[in-house]
Amino acid sequence: MKSVAFYGKGGIGKSTLASNIAAALGADGLKILLVGCDPKADSTINLLGRRPPQLLELMKQEKRPDPSKFIEEGFAGVACVEIGGPEPGVGCAGRGLIVGIRYLTEVFDIRRFDLVIFDVPADIVCGGLAVVMKEGYSESALIVTSDEFMSLYAANNLCRGFRSLGARVGGVLYNRSTTGGRRYVGRFSSRVGVPILGDVPLSEELIRADRARKTIIESSPASNLSGIISSVAKSVYLNSFSCVPNWIQIEELEEMCAGDS
Amino acid sequence: MSVIIHPRPSPVAAAMYTLRDLDADTIVLHGPSGCCFRPARLLERDGVRVVTSALLEDDLVFGSEGKLSKVLKRVDEMFSPRLIGLVGSCASMIIGEDLKKAARDAGLLNKTICCNVHGGSGDNTVGAIAVLREAREMGLISDEEFNRQRFMLERATRLERERGTARSEYIENWPGDRPKEIAKKLIETFASGGEVAFVLNAKKETSFLYADLALALASARRRFGGSLRVLANLDPKVGLPRVRSYSVKILEEFEAEGVVVDSITGGIDEYPISGERAKELLVRDPPDLAVISGIPHAVAVEGVMKTVAVSVGSRAVSNLKSLGYDYVVAERDAHQVSLGEKKQIRRSILGQALREEAAH
């Protein structure tokens, strides 16, 4: 079994890439588990066509729900789980993730999959959201970023967090890629010592597929973009590199991005 | 700054005691059912009902203001309290629960004192001050009373850091000197015509335990001669009504037992200040032996005269010995003994040792 966790700035495309990569690998015949770790439970919608029951909600009702109740099969046989969590503004999502992941891995053998993908909410804002890496549920993290400054800023912060946790990062996924922006992500990747595993261009098609609550792999399998995502998915699956990343001082990051504007 | 690693009193417990002093008849602790279990049980003996919102993992993950609101309503139906105290816990405060919102949703905000403290809020006095501040906002106590109490609590905190069990990183437990030996010393002092000064410098209800020494000393003096001077922080005109009534009650018992108080050093909730007054009086005219009970480290006369310090807790006792008090006696758990609806002077270990020794 291989496992990766998607981290990156809010709204950068973690869930989109996670579900599309899962779909592409599933379509290739691999056994994939996608674990949505966000309380808003939106990681697997595009594979299932709807929101599945959430693990924490079930645990609240019946303490120890059977895995059959919260693991559903989506497009291309991808197994889907949403941990779920509190309503916005109350409770503790981080604690929820700790409790949910521990239970999931206790009652369900995730090692039976070829690849387990954890889709983690935004930055590691608290200890709970780091649990996936801290307690070793995922072997390595993938950092999703665009070439925008704030996205690289968040990516750098994540590297800093991973460094202090001693957690490993397998690569950078460059999303919403543009011809002019690649050099910024390239510089960032070489400075933190983590390779770019692939890039997915900014695309109207993705947004349309999203509206139809489908992955692009399902809605237009023959499209150019589907091909791009499939090859990114393969790099993710075949990647064997990982390291504890470096991070950059903010001044250097600013200079790096301001360089030739 | 070094970290103090031995167990310390909790701000949540201090908040609950202060709510009791304000005559809250029901306290709701918004936390897991085992939080502050022991203080909660002790307060129940004092006639205060203590309940918890019994938080579980789910409540922490999903938030539990709704559950709290229901608990508050239920408590109101079951006990019809006049005044409710609502305190936080580590768990509920860290996830950002809004106590006031829950009380408002339950329609009980106007009779609920909400106190946002948890175990990590700092010194235990932080909890007491938070309750008093809320009580002032609600018009239950005056600005003057709030300021007076806050001043006292801040002095108490400073005293703990400078001379109490918060003064070093770790204090070993120690059972204290043998009460029988101290009783002998006291009788010898009386029998040789010497003077014993007894200082009561206790905190609130614990005075009902320490005051027993005055009774035992007075009767030993009658039997063996010598003289006895009594200094006590029993000013019946200072503090909240409940606390004043303690002073009145103890003074009545003193009178009935023929104990004469030579100096009133302050109110029963003023031990940091009354301790200083007691010190002045003792230093001006040192006795042959000074017996200082309650919070002895507030009466810094060690090294200046022969002293017997009487306090509770093997760690506090150990601290007093290392400060330099000549003899130190560990009393019965003062809270445990003196909480209870019927307040009266309770028999103390040293008082009993003295009575037994005198009977020989």
Ligand SMILES: Nc1ncnc2c1ncn2[C@@H]1O[C@H](COP(=O)(O)OP(=O)(O)OP(=O)(O)O)[C@@H](O)[C@H]1O
């Ligand atoms: N390459 C892309 N081109 C165009 N739109 C994209 C691309 N990738 C993602 N999006 C769109 O961006 C939006 C946010 O994406 P997504 O929900 O996947 O982000 P996220 O990182 O998971 O966000 P969150 O931090 O809230 O979980 C979605 O509407 C998605 O369709």
Ligand SMILES: [Mg+2]
């Ligand atoms: Mg997402």
